[in-house]
Amino acid sequence: MITEVLNNNLIEAMRIRIPDGTNLANVLMDILYIGKEAVYRRLRGEVPFTLAEVAAISKSLGVSLDQIIGISSANTAMFNLNFLHYSEPLQTYSSMIRRYAEILETMSGDPKSVLSTASNMLPQAFYLKYDYLSRFRLFKWMYQHKQVNCVQKFSELQLTQELIDAQKAFVKANQDFRTTNYIWDQMIIIHLVNDIKYFRDINLVTEEEVEKLKEELILLLNELEEVATIGMFPKTRNSVNVYISNIDFEATYSYAGTENLEIGMIRIYSINSITSLDKAFCKSQKDWIKSLKRFSTNISVSGEIQRIQFFNTQREHIKEL
Template structure:
């Protein structure tokens, strides 16, 4: 039984990283362990401990039910660190989540037929991480929610560590190579973000200059997104489909897939995500996102009038940011 569980874990690790990535080196970093100790575990000479399995599962975004190979069960699992308010370093937790996504993107990058489906009611990482002031505000808002902001002060006083900026840049670089991406956007996807900015402005945690910087980046994001919608492609040449939902999307649902890799995510607790590789969850998530297309308008390449109206409305809302 121990060897079987070890084999399942090693198989799950291989399916979660890029083909050309050295698994031993990766595990050495995750487990803070020497090369020979890692190889003994990979060979099955020494079983992984539960603590080691937990670290690997968290870092590589591997579902524990996949590791133990649970089959024929009505239960399906999402992985999430629910104790986020007790985190020693929330920024380390944030970086770990982005690192898990990057490893998945690297795996998808190797597949010609990789796909992503996202139904979103708030701005996703893919949209805003290229913009430092927007990214900083989303991080600031999350830390404020965790009640650790007293150690940071105002938005202007907050300093984003270099390790955070570096991993955000890596995330942006890797996610652009998914072959076919579909976004279904709630009509209020920008409005909810603008409301957050206005709220923190009224708390005097954002200055007029802070709002101006965020506003300019948001206008640039909207223009870039409109260009992508008109062409149906990203700068990397990969395909992108944009829909605007005519009904409210109650949560953000994400599904990623390629030949031998499938992941589903739910956005929770502001910038946090819970994930699952469980086949049942992935299938349901995929079908649910696809079903939302029936209630949505395609604005990529086609739907020029609707596209223009949608993005003009987002600009009008953005220009009113900070005005009461």
């Protein structure tokens, strides 16, 4: 009886984790490397899932053990720390970006898909398409971690094609959400400007490279302003709501979801994020981002004066380079 209950709880948890229209049997065949009939015997309850199979399912779909045994606590949640391996930073960073892109791709085509971010730094969905800006963010992280000794100067860091492709996939997946909400800290540009100044002053970034970064920053800012002005991504025509916060953020908070699948993210260690599929955490993320709108001004389509002032201020910060 206990085994039957545990088996049913596992199946129910798995169904919650996969998008509508997805065949659970096919998903399990890919995860467990067993045949279709063996999968259906487990789904019918004729054969219980083994501990090793439960572990593989938990790792792949983010199903926590408390969901399976029927215990739920508002004070606990399972997180993926997504740590980078210092020995292969480019390869693991590429895999991480690709993994984020794949998660977002499973949701982005849904007509009710929503992506919300409260950010104290430039959104990855924008800067990852720019060569110098995306390299600089990664370079800063590498320099900060002494375990990474593959580059000494910014000019030495070159992105692999695998990473470039992963970044493109990530950017596309972000813009394919039906509705996107951005809340930007007013310091999103000045933080990066200060970082560039520092590395220039210690002679790890050349004046020529600073000019390239400056050029890309201007292009990126023009893109952000266009999106805010028309209230949508130009290519996909998907809706974008942009808010400017009147208070500072401690971190970057993100939430992505549909009716059947959601994920919460908190930015850590400059280029990384901890992620969770836990329902309580995702609700908390969604509510927190929503609450920040109370301290923010909507500049998408409306709020023309505030929008012009904000972007003019950001351009003044860039001129300091």
